[in-house]
Amino acid sequence: MTEIYDLIVVGTGSVGSSAGYYASMKGLKVLEVDESQPPHDQGSYHGDTRIIRHAYGENPMYVPLALRAQELWQSLEKQAQVKIFHETGVLNIGAEKSQFLSNIVISAEQYHLPIKIYDAKSANERWQQLNLPIGFEATLESRGGYLKSEDAVSAYVNQAKKAGAHQKFNTRVLAISDEHGLVHVQTNDGVFLGKHVVVTAGTWVKDLIPNLPIQPVRKVVSWFNSDQSLSERANFPAFTAETTDGNQYYGFPANDGMIKIGRHNGGQIISNREQRVQFGENSEDYDEITYFKQHVLRGVNQLHHGVSCTYDVSPDGHFIIDYVPGHKNIQVVTGLSGHGFKFASVLGEILIDRVLNIEPKYNLTAFSLSRFLK
Numbered sequence: 112m113t114e115i116y117d118l119i120v121v122g123t124g125s126v127g128s129s130a131g132y133y134a135s136m137k138g139l140k141v142l143e144v145d146e147s148q149p150p151h152d153q154g155s156y157h158g159d160t161r162i163i164r165h166a167y168g169e170n171p172m173y174v175p176l177a178l179r180a181q182e183l184w185q186s187l188e189k190q191a192q193v194k195i196f197h198e199t200g201v202l203n204i205g206a207e208k209s210q211f212l213s214n215i216v217i218s219a220e221q222y223h224l225p226i227k228i229y230d231a232k233s234a235n236e237r238w239q240q241l242n243l244p245i246g247f248e249a250t251l252e253s254r255g256g257y258l259k260s261e262d263a264v265s266a267y268v269n270q271a272k273k274a275g276a277h278q279k280f281n282t283r284v285l286a287i288s289d290e291h292g293l294v295h296v297q298t299n300d301g302v303f304l305g306k307h308v309v310v311t312a313g314t315w316v317k318d319l320i321p322n323l324p325i326q327p328v329r330k331v332v333s334w335f336n337s338d339q340s341l342s343e344r345a346n347f348p349a350f351t352a353e354t355t356d357g358n359q360y361y362g363f364p365a366n367d368g369m370i371k372i373g374r375h376n377g378g379q380i381i382s383n384r385e386q387r388v389q390f391g392e393n394s395e396d397y398d399e400i401t402y403f404k405q406h407v408l409r410g411v412n413q414l415h416h417g418v419s420c421t422y423d424v425s426p427d428g429h430f431i432i433d434y435v436p437g438h439k440n441i442q443v444v445t446g447l448s449g450h451g452f453k454f455a456s457v458l459g460e461i462l463i464d465r466v467l468n469i470e471p472k473y474n475l476t477a478f479s480l481s482r483f484l485k
């Protein structure tokens with residue numbers, strides 16, 4: 112007789128591995144599917160690290176999610192006995208009263224989050240590697256930091272397996288259909304049946320749900336040899352920066368003599384996996400960080416290496432957390448728009464609470480798909 116799962120996870124990456132874990136821990140019969148063997152470099156979570164911040168520049172509505180995500184990452188660390196979170200602090204740099212920094216200040220006031228505000232002069236004195244122009248400022252959130260993203264996905268996958276999850280990796284999902292309340296997940300290695308499905312397929316979600324308003328964008332991130340003063344050991348924080356050239360950068364304190372820096376805006380619009388070419392195959396890859404190195408942060412030396420990755424960008428840059436229209440047994444999380452990893456833990460929990468009909472803890476109206484369907 113064909114096995115029927117309580118839940119099938121389509122895409123066991125950042126959010127999917129978390130959902131699979133929380134479902135397994137609740138005793139559900141779970142099948143996790145992924146087209147590669149997690150952790151891998153074909154999704155959006157490779158490259159070792161992702162920033163986590165709580166006072167949220169994109170919009171204060173994310174703060175309750177960020178705080179719960181933080182708790183869940185720390186309990187995963189305990190459960191898996193793996194260090195995932197590094198509390199390095201996060202420095203956010205921008206023009207005074209910019210929207211991003213204003214949202215951080217509002218978040219901090221509303222949710223009593225400890226932040227410290229520096230004008231350009233005091234920031235440049237405090238971090239002598241910085242070169243902020245007059246009219247700029249910085250906020251330091253000392254409780255933020257970074258997550259070891261690949262280790263986190265590994266931990267979720269391993270712990271889910273321990274809790275009884277079935278795992279079918281190196282298997283691509285080709286189609287999903289709801290047939291009289293039972294979801295059929297068709298793969299290149301058979302059809303699987305689930306009472307519920309969560310579609311957490313990241314950048315390539317439109318292969319499975321074609322009408323979603325999601326744009327895949329190729330991104331790169333680079334590692335540079337760097338001065339010791341920029342290292343985690345020297346207490347240099349993770350950072351985001353909106354700079355006078357109109358770009359948005361982010362980076363991590365250096366480890367092993369290398370600092371990792373990326374540019375959040377820009378990138379190349381792509382439409383299939385093959386177009387996500389390796390770092391260096393696009394001539395712009397080498398220049399992404401040049402302005403930042405030359406004008407904002409001293410001590411960043413020659414390029415060591417880079418990787419390419421992808422964002423799944425929604426039209427307003429905010430997440431989509433919803434049911435597939437007309438199907439209460441199929442949920443989708445997408446549109447994480449390059450800032451979703453930190454929330455992967457809580458997003459998995461939210462998906463499973465919905466599967467279990469647990470009273471919602473957050474108002475998710477702002478993340479509904481219907482905002483784009485009006």
Ligand SMILES: Cc1cc2nc3c(=O)[nH]c(=O)nc-3n(C[C@H](O)[C@H](O)[C@H](O)COP(=O)(O)OP(=O)(O)OC[C@H]3O[C@@H](n4cnc5c(N)ncnc54)[C@H](O)[C@@H]3O)c2cc1C
Binds near residue numbers: 127421
């Ligand atoms: C360079 C870069 C830097 C970033 N920095 C940050 C940061 O500092 N902080 C932060 O919070 N976020 C950051 N992000 C964003 C964050 O990493 C992503 O939002 C998040 O990882 C997306 O999670 P996901 O679960 O949606 O997708 P993924 O983690 O990519 O998971 C999707 C999974 O689905 C699988 N899959 C896809 N299609 C199929 C199919 N048809 N069949 C089977 N499996 C399938 C894939 O193999 C993959 O494992 C960054 C992203 C990038 C690219």
